[in-house]
Amino acid sequence: MKWALAAVLLIAVCSNASAQDSADGVLKSGIYSSSELGFRYAAPAAMRDTTASAQAQIQARVAALHRRSSSAVLLAMTSGPDDTASDWHSMGIETFARAAWPDADDFHAESLMNAAVARGGLPVGPNQSVTLSNQKFVVTQFELHEGAITKRATLYTTVRRGKLLSFDFSGNSAEEVNKMAETMKSLSFTGPN
Numbered sequence: 001m002k003w004a005l006a007a008v009l010l011i012a013v014c015s016n017a018s019a020q021d022s023a024d025g026v027l028k029s030g031i032y033s034s035s036e037l038g039f040r041y042a043a044p045a046a047m048r049d050t051t052a053s054a055q056a057q058i059q060a061r062v063a064a065l066h067r068r069s070s071s072a073v074l075l076a077m078t079s080g081p082d083d084t085a086s087d088w089h090s091m092g093i094e095t096f097a098r099a100a101w102p103d104a105d106d107f108h109a110e111s112l113m114n115a116a117v118a119r120g121g122l123p124v125g126p127n128q129s130v131t132l133s134n135q136k137f138v139v140t141q142f143e144l145h146e147g148a149i150t151k152r153a154t155l156y157t158t159v160r161r162g163k164l165l166s167f168d169f170s171g172n173s174a175e176e177v178n179k180m181a182e183t184m185k186s187l188s189f190t191g192p193n
Contacts, residue, residue, distance in 0.1 A: 025074045025093075027051070032075050032093065037160050038193075039133075041167075042186035044091055044179075047077040054092070071096045079171075084149060089171030091180055095163040110138035110157040113164045117155055118142040133188045135160070154181045160193060 025034035027049060033040040054076035071094060078090040094117065101109040111127045121142030128139045137158045144151040153170040154177055167187075169180040 027075060034074065037095070037163065037165060038191040039160070039165075039187060039189045041093070041188075042183055043075065043077060044089075044183050047079055047089075047091070050076045050078050079176075083151075083172075086172055087176060089169070089173065089176040089180060091170070092166075092168045094166045094168065096166070098159050098162050098164050100164075106136075106159045107138055109164060110159065111140065113157045113166050114138060114140040114142075114155040117157075117166055117168050118144070118153055120144060121151070121153055130156075132156075132184055135187075135189050135193070152177045154178070156181075156184055160189075 024036045025032055027043065030043055030045060031040060032043055051073060054073045073092065073094055075093040076090070077092070079085075079088055082088060083090075096113055096116075098106075098109060101112055104112060107127075107129065114127070115123070118140070121144040124141040124143050130137050130139050135158050137156045140155050142153045142155070144153070149172055151170060151172055152174050153168060155166060155168050157164055157166040159165070167184060169177050171177045171180070
C-alpha cells in the first residue's frame with residue numbers, strides 16, 4: 001500500500017469524531033481549489049489523480065470498522081502504481097478536525113498531524129514553522145525504511161477554518177520530494193481563516 005494512502009487510512013481509522021464532509025474542492029487544469037477552505041494550489045505536473053479511489057478505500061475501511069471519520073482526502077496523486085520504483089512519488093491534501101487535539105496549541109496540533117500522516121516515519125530534524133501566503137505552517141520531514149527502500153516525505157500542515165489542512169509530498173527520491181514541495185509556492189489563500 002502506498003505510504004501516503006496508508007497514512008490517510010490510519011487517520012481515518014483512529015478517529016471517532018463526527019463525520020466531516022470532504023471540502024468542496026475541484027481539480028481543473030492542474031489547479032486544485034476549495035471555496036470552503038479558501039485556497040488555490042497548482043498541483044505537481046504529470047501525476048495521476050487517484051483521489052476517488054483513495055476516498056473510496058477510506059470510506060470502506062471506516063465502514064468496516066463501524067467508525068466515523070473526521071478526516072477527508074481532498075486530493076491524491078501519484079506517479080504510478082509501483083511504490084517500489086526508484087522514481088515513484090505521490091502527493092496528497094487532507095484535512096482533519098482541529099478539535100481532535102483540543103489541549104494542543106496550533107503548532108503542536110499541526111506537528112501531531114504531520115506525525116500521524118507520516119505513519120511511523122521517523123522525523124528528520126525538528127519541526128519548522130514557515131509562512132506561505134500569509135498562513136503559518138509546520139513543516140516536518142520524515143524517512144521510512146522499507147527493506148532496501150527509503151521513502152522520504154515532507155509535510156506541511158496549517159489550521160484553516162477549523163480544520164488541520166495537510167499537504168503531503170512523498171517519494172523514493174529526495175530530489176522528487178523536494179521538487180514537489182516547491183509547488184507550495186503556488187498556494188494562495190482567500191478570505192478569513
